[in-house]
Amino acid sequence: MRNKKSVKYAKYGYLFSLPFIITFLIFSLYPIFYTLVIGFTDMKGIGATKFHILDDPLGNFKTVLSNRTFKMALKNTVIIWLGNFIPQIVLALLLTAWFTDRRCKVKGQGVFKVLFYMPNIITAATIAILFGALFAYPTSPMNDLFHSLGWAKEPIYFLQNKKLAKGVIIFIQTWMWYGYTMVVMISGVLGINPEIFEAAEVDGANRTQTFFYITLPQIKTILLFTLVTSVVGGLNMFDIPKLFLDGGPDNATITTSVFIYKQAFAGSYLYNRAAAASVIMFIIIAIISAIMFRILKEDDPESAYAGKKRRVRNAEK
């Protein structure tokens, strides 16, 4: 009986998914393959639309992989990502432990959450330029601060310093994302069955023990999920490094996305090189995501999404 009905209505399943599928084919799948094809060709120069496959089809890939700037960009991307992910997750976990502590309630949590999350919602382009202004030479709030505190007599050219430039980008990324990570972690902890904590309390576990032996293992899937999204986001970091210093000084803050943009849309319009670099990034992202989802799946038969499902349900209550 039920089967018959579903057969009758099955066509609506296809029909209602059609807009999604068509849009995906045109605006995502076709561009992906097109990018891949361009990677094997000689397409370059402003306004170029015609192309030929190179005699050495892998030429662009070889050029990109041996390109010093690309290597630098890849290295920077990893450094900036690691540099912001580690403090971000540590800070988020610390705040989560404090805000979800059952024995010592922190007042004003709501206000703190709103303020900590705030930078995340502000346009990254604006933040990049704002920080550029904050650290500018010779007149800027940072120089003013250093002068007032007597740390420097002359204005400092902060952003000429490669390490400092990278450091500021790492700071901006951490500052923009720790609030988000914290909110996600807190919701994960709130989704844990309270009886587990009660049992731990009865058994005499102190707070540190409770956190490391109960809380952390319980939110492992959410932690891994955060890791995956952060890696993918980090590998595509564009707005901040592009508008903060445009990859400078001396390529110290160039990321792979900025590299791709610059290859294709600035200077020599090397679409083919940019496409090859995109494909390389695509492969790296795919491999990393696949490995991480593998870990997630082995870890929890219900997969990473179980936690999400539970939270969606809890929210209705």
Add this chain to the structure above:
Amino acid sequence: MQKNKHYTGMKVVIYIVCIFLAILSIFPFWIMIINATRSTYEIQQHAISFLPSKFLVKNWNILTGKSFNVLRGFTNSMIISVCSTALNVYFSSLTAYALVIYDWKLRNAFFKFIMAIMMIPAQVTMIGFYQMVYKIHMTNNMLMLILPSIAAPAVVFFMRQYLQPTLSPEIVQSARIDGAGEFRTFNTIVLPIMKPAIATQAIFGFVNSWNNLFTPMVLLTDQKKYTMPIMVSLLKGDIYKTEFGSIYLGLTLTVLPLFIVYFALSKYIIAGVALGSVKG
């Protein structure tokens, strides 16, 4: 008694750290807003001030006297963000509905496919996308920034997870008995049920679209079509080099709408993030 003492010490540390972080969140924006009202000379003397000055109008005149067109950027960003958010939530809900209520052969395969493509970032497909759009001479057409949001895998995923436990097949069944068509059932019965999920995704869809820099930067060459983030990038150029006050004012204007939205809806936004919101 001793235990309480221990907690007090701990609490002091917690509050110090939290207040420090809160100040860190506010401080850059505070400087930005205050400096938007100060003259270049004042900023050169002291770049940090806690009190506003009276040069707001003058800064505004300098800012709008050059290439920075606030109203145009605002209008363009508004059109793009509103349209793409509407398409995004509507079609994601429809696709999710197809995944939840109908029993079709490729349903599971399609769902797995959506999960697999969720992680594909726009950056890695951009060269092909640009070439495609360039070939059909649509680079300065806003539709190219709006239409792609019909297919938002992460939002479909979220909507499906929301709909699965919420929607009982009996409701749909009884609508059918009452003679409602499938499409009408979705629009009049299912969409209202999905309101909370739609509201959450609409907020994030809007903010993501509003903040998007990469795609518009690649596609738009016509100044008349510039969105807010691209207008912002003009502030970095030589034209505003020493007009510190107007640079800060320009930055302030771009974030003002976001501040208003955020502080009006912060409760829902934080709850939305907690639900495992989808960030672009």
